[in-house]
Amino acid sequence: MENNPPRKKVAVVGTGMAGLVIAYILKNDPCQRFEVELFEKQDKLSLDSASHTILPQGGEGDKQERLDLPMRALADGYYENLKRMYDYFGITYGSRRFVYSLSTLSDSSHEQVSPYYVHSSNNHQIPPLRPEGLSWARWLIETCYLALCYYWFTACCFFVAPRTVESFGAEESLRQYVGRICLPRYYVKRYLLPMMSSVTTCSHDALLDFPAIDVVDYERKTFRKPHYTVLGGVQRVEKELSKGLKNWLATKVTSVENVGTEVKVTWANTLDGQNHSKLFDHVILAVTPDVIGAIFEPLRSAVAAVPTTTVQIVIHRDFSKIIDCSKSLWRQIASNRSDLAPQPFHICSNAEATESTHEHPSAYLITNHPIAPIDPEKVVHTATLTRVLRSPTSRQIVNSIFEKKVSGQEKSQLWQNGDGNVWLVGSWCWDGMVLLEGCVGSAMRVANGLGVQVPWMQ
Ligand SMILES: Cc1cc2nc3c(=O)[nH]c(=O)nc-3n(C[C@H](O)[C@H](O)[C@H](O)COP(=O)(O)OP(=O)(O)OC[C@H]3O[C@@H](n4cnc5c(N)ncnc54)[C@H](O)[C@@H]3O)c2cc1C
Known part of the structure; x- marks a missing residue:
């Protein structure tokens, strides 16, 4: 033998x-x-x-739900090996549509002002929603400006390669790259950093220090690609x-x-x-x-x-900072709790950082990287995680x-x-x-x- x-x-x-x-x-x-x-x-x-199980509240249709912390979203184009592995195990993942409201927190009172823009993942909502409080003219100008900046940045991601040690002998940071492609500061501060921060969960300064190649490569590969979360x-x-x-x-x-x-x-x-x-x-x-x-x-x-930071994620029911946009469409989005309905995501920034709050269909809020206080009485679960930065x-x-x-x-x-x-x-x-x-x-x-x-x- x-x-x-x-x-x-x-x-x-x-x-x-x-x-x-x-x-x-x-x-x-x-x-x-x-x-x-x-x-x-x-x-x-x-x-x-770090995930948390929400028990049924006794309401009609209520069921036990597992809330993944962090959300662990994946996207076509960037997650080829992860998707292959999920497919091998028969793990199903579903495409998610989100509607993002972008707003600012005042530094002094931590009060949220009305959203300055609302847009949808992969622009599935055309035309975009007009936040209440923004006149039609202002909204049209902002939308055109935003579209111009967005397509300029996207075109640069495809056609203006970031400098790297391999290609140039020195590494270019995101801060240097957006300067080199002349991306307006207004767009960087109000759109690019808040949206990217919800992926990287770190301060705006730390994000601007990322190698440009990381962000550009991510943007290129996930451009117009669906995002998923694991079902169950x-x-x-x-x-x-x-x-x-x-x-x-x-x-x-x-x-x-x-x-x-x-x-x-x-x-x-x-x-x-x-x-x-x-x-x-x-x-x-x-x-x-x-x-x-x-x-x-x-x-x-x-x-x-290698920089690291700690990030808090809080599940809670403190709706006081969630602005009711009171537009009929937003209400419709917020009240449509079917699995395929777009889910509201509130992206709120101050001068240094961005917090993102996901209105989960279970009627709980999940805030990543909170920067404004959350009523402790309404907190259901908190997780603190280490995030590695670049x-x-x-x-x-x-x-x-x-x-x-x-x-x-x-x-x-x-x-x-x-x-x-x-x-x-x-x-x-x-x-x-x-x-x-x-x-x-x-x-x-x-x-x-x-x-x-x-x-x-x-
Ligand atoms: C807020 C947030 C949101 C995120 N969202 C996404 C997302 O949507 N999509 C995505 O793809 N990624 C996301 N990420 C990133 C991703 O989830 C993590 O980077 C990834 O899960 C890290 O996995 P890991 O196995 O490398 O390490 P970890 O998950 O950090 O695992 C290491 C484990 O080792 C254990 N450990 C530590 N020290 C010791 C020790 N001395 N002895 C024994 N055990 C030890 C710890 O318990 C730790 O959990 C997010 C991260 C954060 C923080």
């Missing part, structure tokens, strides 16, 4: 989308070469941990990915170090405070760069330059960590993915916006490095 070599022991630290995807791929290696253990500091798997919530994805996996919950990894040809993982049990350690053949870090800096010494100084410097560092090693070429000075059998996966571990596609793409790259077939690529 043929003797199989012993299976490789693999530790995956972090159970967000990236950790679960790589753990699933290795666990399901057709040659069964890996024994995978997952480590998670929370007392449950992390992918669906990402709990379905978590369930599929985690089937049969051995996981250690309430287990906070405190250090990862190379010992000879093996990798030692040390962790503390967050319930009893006991410390433990174990040797593995491979360790895959599926955590944010700030955590990597704290537990893995070889990358400490490099990842210190900057021209961090793009260089990330690209250098994941650079392909070409034989004969001088090796980068920096630690590189896979060195000492330590690997990185995560939404930030690719050259693009920090979104779910990065989780799946980076996990597939590690699978490739370990010579494992990815089931949804067969």
Whole structure:
């Protein structure tokens, strides 16, 4: 009888989308070469941990609903690997239509003024709604101006390539790019930053520091493409990915170090405070760069330059700041609770940042990155998440960590993915916006490095 070599022991630290995807791929290696253990500091798997279940209120048609936090939207054109994976598992996702109202918060009173513009995702609502309080003439001028700026920016995204280190020797930030293409400041401040901030959930300044290539590439690839959310919530994805996996919950990894040809993982049990350690053949870090800096010494100084921020998401019923646009069409939108109805999204900005509030069909509000106070009595659930941001410097560092090693070429000075059998996966571990596609793409790259077939690529 043929003797199989012993299976490789693999530790995956972090159970967000990236950790679960790589753990699933290795666990399901057709040659069964890996024994995978997952480590998670929370007392449950992390992918669906911030989401919240709304119980039926007893009203007619009320049903239990899972609200995904964050929303975890995806779009055609940008999420090819994520979509392939969902299709492989039979996870269904539905196209969503949103109607966005854009307004400002006064800095002093935090009071919202009436929306200055209302528009719909992919312009499905033509002509756009006219916010009450805006005269027909003002609205027509604003719409024409907006259309001009929007098409100018879109044309630039397709025809004016941002400068990158590869093409120009220096990286161009979004701030520099919008200056170079002469995009009016009024449009940048009132439209581009509020809308993009609802994707990146960070301050306007931090967004302007993003590499221009990230935003331009995102705009190009998602231009006129539908957006989706997972039907039934990402709990379905978590369930599929985690089937049969051995996981250690309430287990906070405190250090990862190379010992000879093996990798030692040390962790503390967050319930009893006991410390433990174990040797593995491979360790895959599926955590944010700030955590990597704290537990893995070889990358400490490099990842210190990758910006992160914390973001709050609040589910609540404080409708006091939701302006009733009182236009009949808006009312119709807000009252149409069918699954296919457009859903209102209130995008509110002050000078520094933007908050977005989604009027969920369950009649709850979900506010991302709140900047105005929410009545604590009306808060149902709060989640605080770490968001990894991008900057021209961090793009260089990330690209250098994941650079392909070409034989004969001088090796980068920096630690590189896979060195000492330590690997990185995560939404930030690719050259693009920090979104779910990065989780799946980076996990597939590690699978490739370990010579494992990815089931949804067969
Ligand atoms: C507000 C917000 C909205 C977003 N909206 C979207 C969206 O619509 N579409 C989209 O594609 N993306 C969106 N994203 C981005 C995307 O959801 C995340 O980037 C992605 O989920 C990150 O997944 P991950 O697996 O890389 O890491 P994480 O989800 O951060 O998972 C890492 C996990 O590791 C665990 N951990 C940390 N330290 C330790 C330790 N020492 N030991 C053990 N475990 C540890 C933590 O519990 C953590 O949850 C959004 C993000 C935010 C914050």
